[in-house]
Amino acid sequence: MNSRAQYTHTGLKALSLALLTSALIACGGSNSNGPGANDDNGNTDDPTPVTEVDLDFNVQSHDGARLEGASITLDEETLDSDEGGSVSFTIPSSDEVVVQTRMEGYISQSIKVPAEEDSITPIRLMRVKQTLNLDAIEEARTLSANDLGARITFPANAFVTPDGEPADGSASVQVTPWDIANGELNAMLGNGQALDAGGAEAELISAGMITVDVHNDDGDYLQLAPGATAEIQMDLPHDSINNEALRVGSTIPMWHFDEDQGVWIEDDSTLGTVVASATSPVGLAVHAEVSHFSTWNWDFKFENGGSINVECRLLDDSAVPCAVTADITLDDGSTFTRNGQVAETGTTIVNMPNSATIDWFATSLGGLLGEHTSDMSGDVIIELEEPTTENNVRCELPDGTGVDCEVAMTDGNETLTQTLPAQGGTIATNWSGIDQNSTLTWSAEVPGPISFNQQNVLAEGSATSDASEAVVIALDTTPIEDVEVTCAGTTGAAIPCTLEIVAEIPNDSPFIASHSLFTGESTVPVPAEATLVHWSATSNGAYSQDGQFMLLEGSAQSALVTSQTVVLDQETVQGPAPESIDVSCINGQDTSASVCEIEVLREGRGTVAMLEDVPVGEIRTVDFPNGMGAQQEWVFIRVAGEDGSHASEFSAYPDITDGEHFELELACGQDAAGQSLCQ
Numbered sequence: 001m002n003s004r005a006q007y008t009h010t011g012l013k014a015l016s017l018a019l020l021t022s023a024l025i026a027c028g029g030s031n032s033n034g035p036g037a038n039d040d041n042g043n044t045d046d047p048t049p050v051t052e053v054d055l056d057f058n059v060q061s062h063d064g065a066r067l068e069g070a071s072i073t074l075d076e077e078t079l080d081s082d083e084g085g086s087v088s089f090t091i092p093s094s095d096e097v098v099v100q101t102r103m104e105g106y107i108s109q110s111i112k113v114p115a116e117e118d119s120i121t122p123i124r125l126m127r128v129k130q131t132l133n134l135d136a137i138e139e140a141r142t143l144s145a146n147d148l149g150a151r152i153t154f155p156a157n158a159f160v161t162p163d164g165e166p167a168d169g170s171a172s173v174q175v176t177p178w179d180i181a182n183g184e185l186n187a188m189l190g191n192g193q194a195l196d197a198g199g200a201e202a203e204l205i206s207a208g209m210i211t212v213d214v215h216n217d218d219g220d221y222l223q224l225a226p227g228a229t230a231e232i233q234m235d236l237p238h239d240s241i242n243n244e245a246l247r248v249g250s251t252i253p254m255w256h257f258d259e260d261q262g263v264w265i266e267d268d269s270t271l272g273t274v275v276a277s278a279t280s281p282v283g284l285a286v287h288a289e290v291s292h293f294s295t296w297n298w299d300f301k302f303e304n305g306g307s308i309n310v311e312c313r314l315l316d317d318s319a320v321p322c323a324v325t326a327d328i329t330l331d332d333g334s335t336f337t338r339n340g341q342v343a344e345t346g347t348t349i350v351n352m353p354n355s356a357t358i359d360w361f362a363t364s365l366g367g368l369l370g371e372h373t374s375d376m377s378g379d380v381i382i383e384l385e386e387p388t389t390e391n392n393v394r395c396e397l398p399d400g401t402g403v404d405c406e407v408a409m410t411d412g413n414e415t416l417t418q419t420l421p422a423q424g425g426t427i428a429t430n431w432s433g434i435d436q437n438s439t440l441t442w443s444a445e446v447p448g449p450i451s452f453n454q455q456n457v458l459a460e461g462s463a464t465s466d467a468s469e470a471v472v473i474a475l476d477t478t479p480i481e482d483v484e485v486t487c488a489g490t491t492g493a494a495i496p497c498t499l500e501i502v503a504e505i506p507n508d509s510p511f512i513a514s515h516s517l518f519t520g521e522s523t524v525p526v527p528a529e530a531t532l533v534h535w536s537a538t539s540n541g542a543y544s545q546d547g548q549f550m551l552l553e554g555s556a557q558s559a560l561v562t563s564q565t566v567v568l569d570q571e572t573v574q575g576p577a578p579e580s581i582d583v584s585c586i587n588g589q590d591t592s593a594s595v596c597e598i599e600v601l602r603e604g605r606g607t608v609a610m611l612e613d614v615p616v617g618e619i620r621t622v623d624f625p626n627g628m629g630a631q632q633e634w635v636f637i638r639v640a641g642e643d644g645s646h647a648s649e650f651s652a653y654p655d656i657t658d659g660e661h662f663e664l665e666l667a668c669g670q671d672a673a674g675q676s677l678c679q
Contacts, residue, residue: 051092051093052090052091052092052093053090053091053092053093053115053116053117053118053119054088054089054090054118054119055074055088055089055090055091055097055099055113055115055118055119055121056086056087056088056089056118056119056120056121056365057072057081057086057087057088057089057099057120057121057122057123057323058081058084058085058086058120058121058122058123058323058363059072059081059085059086059087059101059103059123059125060085060122060123060124060125061124061125061127061187061418061419061420061421061425062124062125062126062127062183062184062186062187062419063183063186063417063418063419064186064325064361064418065393065407065418065419065420065425065426065427066083066084066085066086066425066426066427066428067081067085067103067125067421067425068080068081068082068083068084068085068423068424068425068426069081069103069423070085070087070101070102070103070106070123070125071101071102071103072087072099072100072101072123073099073100073101073102074089074091074097074099074100075089075091075097077089083392083426084367084426085425085426086367091115093115093116093117094115094116095114095115095116096112096113096114096115097112097113097115098110098111098112098113098260098261098262099111099112099113099121099123099262100259100262101123101125103125103421104421105127105128105404105421105422106125106126106127106128106421107125107126107127107128107176107187107189107211107295108259109123109124109125109126109187109189110189110190110257110259110260110261110262111123111190111191111193111262111339112190112191112193112261112262112263113341114341117343118321119321119341119343120321120322120323120341120363120364120365121323121339121340121341122323122324122325122339122340122363124186124187124188124325124339125187126176126178126184126187126211127176127404127419127421127447128174128176128211128213129145129146129147129175129176129177129447129448130145130146130174130175130176130448130559131172131173131174131175132172132173132175132532132557132558132559133170133171133172133531133532134170134171134172134173134532135169135170135504135532136168136169136170137158137159137167137168137169137170137171137214137216137222138156138157138158138159138166138167138168138169139156140154140155140156140158141153141154141557142555142556142557143173143175143556143557143558144535144556144557144558144561144564144565145175145177145234145558146448146449146558146559146561147177147179147448148177148179148234148235148279149233149234149235149277149278149279149280149285149565150175150177150210150232150233150234150235151231151232151233151234151556151567152173152175152212152230152231152232152233153230153231154224154228154229154230154231155228155229155230157225157228158224158225158228158230159171159214159222159223159224159225159228160222160223160224160225160226161216161220161222162220162221162223166225167216167222169216169217170216170217171214171215171216171217171222172214172215173212173213173214174211174212174213174214174215175210175211175212176210176211176212177208177209177210177234178206178208178209178210178211179237180206180207180208180209180237180238180334180335181237181238181333181335182237183327185206185209185335185336185337186325186327186337186339188206188209188336188337188339189257189259189264189295190257190262190263190264191337191338191339191340192204192205192264192302192336192337192338193262193263193264194255194263194264194265194266194299194301195263195264195265195266196266196301197266197267197268202266202301202302203301203302203303203351204255204264204297204299204300204301204302204336205241205242205299205300205301205302205334205336206241206297206298206299206336207236207238207241207246207252207272207286207298207299207300208234208235208236208272208285208286208297208298209295209296209297209298210232210234210295210296211294211295211296212232212293212294212296213293214293223292223293224290224291224292224293228291229289229290229291230289230290230293231287231288231289231290232287232288232289232290232296233275233277233285233286233287233288234285234286235277235279235280235281235284235285236274236277236280236282236284236285236286237280237281237282238282238332238333238334239282239283239284240332240333240334241300241332241334242300242302242330242332242334242353243330243331243332243334244300246274246284247274247284248274248275248276248284249273249274250273250274251271251272251273251274252271252272252273252274252286252298252299252300253266253268253271253272253298253299253300253301254266254267254270254271254272254288254290254296254297254298254299255267255296255297255299256290256292256294256295256296256297257294257295257297264297264299269291270288270289270290270291271288272286272287272288272298273286273287273288274286274287275287275490276490276491276492277492278486278488278489278492278493278494278565278567279488279565280492283492286298302336302351303351304351304352304353304354305354306350306351306352306353306354306355306356306376307348307349307350307351307352308348308349308352308358308374308376308379308380309346309347309348309349309379309380310324310326310342310346310347310348310349310360310379310380310381310382311342311345311346311347311379311380311381311382312324312342312362312364312370312381312382312383312384313381313382313383313384314368314383314384314385315383315384315385319344319345319346320344320364320365320368320384321341321342321343321344321364321365322341322342322362322363322364322368322370322382322384323339323340323341323342323362323363323364324338324339324340324341324342324360324361324362324363324382325337325338325339325360325361325362326338326339326349326358326359326360327358327359327360327361328352328353328356328357328358329356329357329358329359330353330355330356331355331356338352342362352376353376354376355375355376356375356376357373357374357375358373358374358375358376358380359371359372359373360372360373360374360380360382362382362384364384367386367387367390367428368384368385368386368387369384369385369386369387369428369429369430370382370383370384370385370430371430385430386430387428387429387430388429388430388431388432388434388467389409389411389427389428389429389431389434389438389440389467389468390426390427390428390467390468391409391426391427391428391440391465391467391468391469391470391471392424392425392426392470392471393407393420393424393425393426393427393442393470393471393472393473394420394423394424394470394471394472394473395407395420395422395424395444395446395461395472395473395475396472396473396474396475397452397459397475397477398452398474398475398476398477401422402422402423402424403422403446403450403459403475404419404420404421404422404446404447405419405420405444405445405446405447405459405473405475406418406419406420406444406445406446406447407419407420407427407442407443407444407473408442408443408444409427409429409440409441409442410440410441411431411433411434411438411439411440411441412441413431413433414429414431416429419447434467435467436466436467438466438467439464439465439466440464440465440466440467440471441462441463441464442462442463442464442465442471442473443460443461443462443473444460444461444462444473444475445458445459445460445461445475446458446459446460446475448561449480449559449560449561449562451531452477453477454506454529455477455479455480455528455529456479456480456528456529456530456559456560457477457478457479457480457528458477458478458480458562459475459476459477459478460475460476461473461474461475461476479528480526480528480560480561480562481525481526481527481528482523482524482525482526483523483524483525483526483560483561483562483563483564484521484522484523484562484563484564485499485515485517485521485522485523485524485535485563485564485565485566486517486520486521486563486564486565486566487499487517487520487521487537487539487554487565487566487568488520488565488566488567488568489543489545489550489552489567489568489569489626489627490545490567490568490569490571491545491546491626491627492626493520493543493625493626493627494519494520494521494627495520495539495540495543495552495568495627496516496517496518496519496520496539496540496541496629497516497517497520497537497538497539497540497552497566497568498514498515498516498517498537498538498540499514499515499516499517499522499524499535499536499537499566500512500513500514500535500536500537501513501514501515501524501526501533501534501535502533502534503526503527503530503532503533503534503560504530504531504532504533504534505527505529505530505531506529506531508529511526511527511530513525513526516540517537518540520627526560528560530560531559531560532557532558532559533557533558533559533560533564534555534556534557535555535556535557535558535564535566536553536554536555536566537553537554537555537566537568538551538552538553538568539551539552539553539568540629541629541630541631542574542575542629542630542631543626543627543628543629543630544577544578544579544624544626544627544628544629544630545571545577545626545627546579546626547576547577547579547658548571548573548574548575548576548577549573549574549575549576549577549630549654550571550572550573550574551571551572551574552568552569552570552571552572553568553570553572554566554567554568554569554570574630576658577628577630577654577658578624578653578656578657578658578659578660579623579624579658580621580622580623580624580658580659581600581621581622581624581635581637581656581659581660581661581662582619582620582621582622582659582660582661582662583598583600583611583619583620583621583622583637583639583661583662583663583664584614584617584618584619584620584661584662584663584664585598585614585616585617585639585641585647585663585664585665585666586616586617586663586664586665586666587616587641587645587665587666588645588647588665588666588667588668590645590667590668590676590678591641591643591645591666591667591668591678592643592678593616593641593642593643593645593666594615594616594642595613595614595615595616595641595642596614596616596639596640596641596642596645596666597610597611597612597613597614597639597640598610598611598614598620598622598637598638598639599611599637599638599639600622600635600636600637601635601636601637601638602628602633602634602635602636602653603633603634603635603636603650608622608623608624608625608635609622609623616641616666619661624653628653629653630653630654631654633652633653633654634650634651634652634653635650635651635652635653635656636648636649636650637649637650637651637662637664638664639664639666641666643668643678643679644668644677644678644679645666645667645668645678646666646667646669647664647665647666647667648664649662649664
């Protein structure tokens with residue numbers, strides 16, 4: 001049964017045209033002689049009667065699991081969502097209201113909701129991904145998150161308490177980098193509604209988003225001190241956003257979330273930049289220096305002229321209001337999300353792309369479900385029906401403790417993956433072909449390392465069920481004792497280094513170890529009991545960085561993780577380094593090639609460039625990658641003509657002059673009988 005504030009729900013009412021909460025348009029006007037106004041004789045009509053509206057909400061994880069026990073506040077009334085994630089309010093009608101949602105282990109959500117008529121609205125929540133417990137928050141730190149290459153750097157004495165006093169001692173830092181390529185934007189705070197620096201309404205498309213919350217042991221929220229700044233960074237999964245190419249040096253406006261208003265605010269005093277990253281799939285990350293912590297967003301304004309009409313219908317073709325999530329993939333692979341209401345009469349969603357693929361997910365009162373995939377070429381009708389599977393699911397550690405987990409469910413034909421909190425949640429589908437004899441197979445794993453029995457472990461398990469019974473997935477644990485470590489320069493190149501590890505062990509002396517990473521990458525042992533690991537590394541000699549030889553150093557602190565990149569971002573210039581060479585081939589006395597193949601290699605490290613069908617005598621430029629060493633690094637150049645001729649040359653990389661021309665003269669080799677090998 002749904003919870004409801006103040007009044008009993010009286011049934012569905014017809015809804016007039018409404019837009020998704022993140023893409024609103026409105027029209028209308030006022031009548032100065034309407035009810036409550038003075039007429040020409042000074043008489044006053046009866047006041048306009050107060051009308052009430054029923055506002056229903058369905059609380060879900062970012063990927064659609066229904067969440068029980070979320071606290072939703074509207075007009076100073078707070079209710080908890082039921083087992084199906086539902087909660088209902090009856091309030092006096094108004095233009096719009098701000099609805100705030102809080103749940104243990106999740107980032108607080110605020111959204112603005114139209115409140116002129118009855119409606120149902122989805123509320124999607126994003127879980128907190130990681131908590132780092134620090135002994136001395138007053139110390140300077142570079143903290144590394146578990147995923148997305150996220151890093152936070154702040155100076156010594158960076159934080160103050162709510163009363164303005166310097167913060168010191170133990171504190172926890174919650175870090176959540178949002179994966180903009182993996183559906184997590186379904187829970188984008190405020191549904192992407194924003195106010196730009198000039199106060200105008202805007203909608204956003206994100207290039208990266210990170211939430212950082214810091215609390216002391218008393219639970220006080222700690223903020224950066226006046227004048228202090230911190231650096232934030234996370235990987236980019238795409239090299240273009242909304243078909244706008246990104247490269248090192250690109251700039252992106254910065255926005256922070258205002259929870260009270262339920263909107264993003266542009267901060268024109270802060271500008272994000274694109275930097276190189278060793279851990280990003282496209283070699284890029286977004287970076288910014290900020291003066292306070294909240295949820296920060298590297299965002300472009302989304303401005304487009306597309307629109308699409310959406311309607312929800314039952315199997316008998318009758319129209320009903322519904323709550324929808326539109327997961328939109330643009331032609332360049334970048335994504336964004338719209339969440340909100342669809343009226344019984346249909347909704348026209350504006351400011352949509354002209355070309356995109358859209359996955360629609362709909363829910364109605366009573367828990368009916370619908371899914372649909374469309375492009376932007378026509379109207380969208382989402383058919384709703386009763387769930388064919390509906391299971392309350394929970395993951396448990398060996399001692400019976402509930403734990404956050406990622407669950408995959410399959411009936412043998414289709415598969416669904418959703419995230420669940422420690423107390424569990426409801427997973428529902430409307431898969432076809434399901435009946436009382438169907439068997440569902442479940443598998444689950446924790447989303448990252450967790451602490452269990454004073455060790456850092458990974459955990460996974462499996463279970464089976466029918467289409468409706470409660471499911472408990474028992475997880476087995478495996479201690480983490482080996483970490484894949486990479487030393488990398490700021491441009492992303494792996495750098496051979498000497499690695500120092502100091503791991504804090506509860507009630508014991510720190511674990512200290514040193515390792516030589518000869519290729520910049522290696523697997524090193526770390527005790528599973530470690531609570532915080534200090535990583536520091538120094539390059540083995542000087543390495544090239546943007547035209548200079550540099551001695552490189554870097555450090556980071558993290559929880560015990562399965563993989564760690566130590567970025568060597570402290571640079572000491574040693575001298576100029578070659579960035580490129582010119583290469584050409586010419587014919588010798590016994591050759592007659594018209595074109596040649598040119599290959600430039602780092603000895604033992606792979607190919608730098610492979611150029612085919614280069615006309616004889618034509619000069620080609622080959623760029624060297626960053627991260628080439630000033631010691632014991634050799635460059636091998638070889639050319640081969642189409643007539644079977646060839647030539648090669650070795651040169652020590654530090655002895656090469658930037659832009660030096662290597663002209664290799666082709667020659668024909670001889671076989672054992674002294675015959676030419678050329679054609």
